[in-house]
Amino acid sequence: MRAEKIMEKTKIEIMAEAIRDKEGFYPGSRAWRNNNPGNLKFADQKGTIGYDNKHFARFKTMQDGWNALIRQIELVATNKSKAYPKDCTMLQFFETYAPSFENDTNSYAKEVCAKVGVELSTKLSELL
Numbered sequence: 001m002r003a004e005k006i007m008e009k010t011k012i013e014i015m016a017e018a019i020r021d022k023e024g025f026y027p028g029s030r031a032w033r034n035n036n037p038g039n040l041k042f043a044d045q046k047g048t049i050g051y052d053n054k055h056f057a058r059f060k061t062m063q064d065g066w067n068a069l070i071r072q073i074e075l076v077a078t079n080k081s082k083a084y085p086k087d088c089t090m091l092q093f094f095e096t097y098a099p100s101f102e103n104d105t106n107s108y109a110k111e112v113c114a115k116v117g118v119e120l121s122t123k124l125s126e127l128l
Contacts, residue, residue: 011116011127012077016069018115019097022108035059038069045071077124091120 009017020037024030031039034052036059042051047064051057059065075081076088085092094109113120116127 011118012070012073015073015112015116015127016066018112019069020066022098022111030054030056034065035062036065036068037062038065038072040065040068040072073124074128077128079125088124089120090116090118090122090124093124 016038020031023037023039025032025037030052031037034056036057040057042048042055042057045057045059045068047059047061047068048057049060057065057068059068072081076084076093079086079088084096088096090113091106091109094105094112098105098108109120113122118126
């Protein structure tokens with residue numbers, strides 16, 4: 001009998017999956033067409049091939065888009081992003097990532113937090 005190693009997902013990966021689902025990553029959606037599961041705005045991220053008419057990044061592959069989403073969360077969690085507050089909480093992250101003029105930010109944040117198993121007040125650094 002062969003033993004198989006089962007890899008547990010990190011909290012960052014679970015958060016990214018929750019964002020992907022919340023952003024509507026399904027065949028035919030903007031996120032799908034752009035290979036951009038996080039609907040990230042274009043910031044010349046690694047793997048981008050441009051942007052669409054709403055300035056959402058377009059990635060060469062879905063894996064490139066996935067990697068960019070993980071990298072974005074990690075940059076914020078390690079205080080390396082200038083666009084987010086230092087020692088940012090989950091709620092503060094989503095106030096920037098999914099601003100209220102485009103989303104129901106509080107609902108978005110609560111839904112992701114529930115999937116990750118953390119509170120709105122949890123600092124992103126605690127997900128590392």
